[in-house]
Amino acid sequence: xNKIYFxxxxxxxxxxxxxxxxxxxxxxxxxxxQKSQAVFIAEQDKKFEILIKDITSGSxxxxxxxxxxxxxxxxxxxxxxxxxxxVLLYRRQRDFFPSEKAYLYFxxxxxxxxxxxxx
Numbered sequence: 698x699n700k701i702y703f704x705x706x707x708x709x710x711x712x713x714x715x716x717x718x719x720x721x722x723x724x725x726x727x728x729x730x731q732k733s734q735a736v737f738i739a740e741q742d743k744k745f746e747i748l749i750k751d752i753t754s755g756s757x758x759x760x761x762x763x764x765x766x767x768x769x770x771x772x773x774x775x776x777x778x779x780x781x782x783x784v785l786l787y788r789r790q791r792d793f794f795p796s797e798k799a800y801l802y803f804x805x806x807x808x809x810x811x812x813x814x815x816x
Contacts, residue, residue, distance in 0.1 A: 738790040744771035761809045
C-alpha cells in the first residue's frame with residue numbers, strides 16, 4: 698500500500714521535473730546562440746573597420762577579386778547586380794539608417810573596379 702502512495706506522489710513530481718528540464722535546455726541553447734551571434738557581430742564589425750581603414754589609407758587594391766574581398770572583409774550585408782557589376786555593401790552589423798557604409802564594385806571578371814565610402 699505504501700508503494701502505491703509513493704508512486705502516486707512520485708510520478709507527478711517526476712513528470713514536472715522532466716517537463717522543466719526540456720524548458721531549461723531550450724533556454725540554455727538560446728543563450729548559447731545569442732553568445733554566438735554576439736561573437737559573429739563583433740568579428741564582422743572588426744572586419745568592417747579594416748575595410749574603412751584600407752579605403753581611407755588608399756591601400757585598397759584594384760586587383761583584388763570578389764573572393765579576396767569577402768575573405769578579408771567578411772560577408773557583405775547585401776550583394777546586388779547593377780549595370781553589369783556586382784556591388785557589395787558593407788556596414789556595421791547593427792547600424793541601419795543613417796550609417797557609415799562602403800560599397801565595393803566588381804567588374805564582369807570579378808575584379809574590384811571602384812569603391813565608395815559614405816559617412
